[in-house]
Amino acid sequence: MSSDTPSRDRVYQVSSNRESASHKLRYVEGSAPDTDECRLCVGSLPQANKSDPLVTVQIATSEDIARIAFFEKQLYDKDAYSSLFFYQALRQWPKGFLTIKSDEKVAGYSLVVPLDGGRATLMSLLIGKSFQGQGLGQVLLEQAIESATADQWHELELSVSPDNAPAIKLYKRAGFQSVNTVKDYLGPGEDRLIMRRTL
Template structure:
């Protein structure tokens, strides 16, 4: 049985950050990658990052922030290709939703490429709805769905 752990990045985790930056570069095209301002994002008080290890290997991560008291944003969710389809992305998403819910926001938003069907289906499975299609979001020829999940305000 594999040892699976979701950990929160905090303090001095230099090696983990470098692993995540390397993974980010491998998964996302350069113009979509956050690597250029990754460290700046992590320094913000209103942001967080969870990462998933399987038997000590970094498998995936999710970065989120809550820029206002009314909503949070999932800015990145990534799982290494050879680990996809095994529930790791879902585990990270659930953990991020839980973390965002503790900030008392009313809504979580994210953007996803409509062509990334497994990702779109994962978000829909967890209650996210498509708000709109944002043309040219990633590049002039790549659009994104803006999706949201509302928390019950009662």
């Protein structure tokens, strides 16, 4: 490849429907922008190939819960949130409970819940094993931040295992900063790094 050939990168086309709280994204191959412009905002991208997966982010529904609970059990076993918890979350924090789907299949979820003083916490963000490594975690995180901003929270907080380097890197890229490490945050031996970002 010559130095004159623009680099190609995976970017997203996004359409947003605020009334239905739904965001549709499609993987497309296109020239990387010359500036630091947000790739979600880049226009005039080529049409996606038919084989590219359609990715959507939207508010969760009760029909999504069985698959979400399956992913939880798959990744966290006995520490997984139960279906009952997710049904309760759907009733208590419906706008903060998002799912991400790939070709209409639930691939993961995020849950933002209120704290005090105009703050909220990203209680959970999970991508199912079979959908990992496709950049879906970043897409879902960006949409969770956008949703929290639209809900007029001033600050978003999260906790993550200090040993989970990939997750910490993802959160830092999204503007989160490390605040402190809390010993036994989730029980004996379950320390957590607290991270925050302003909205």
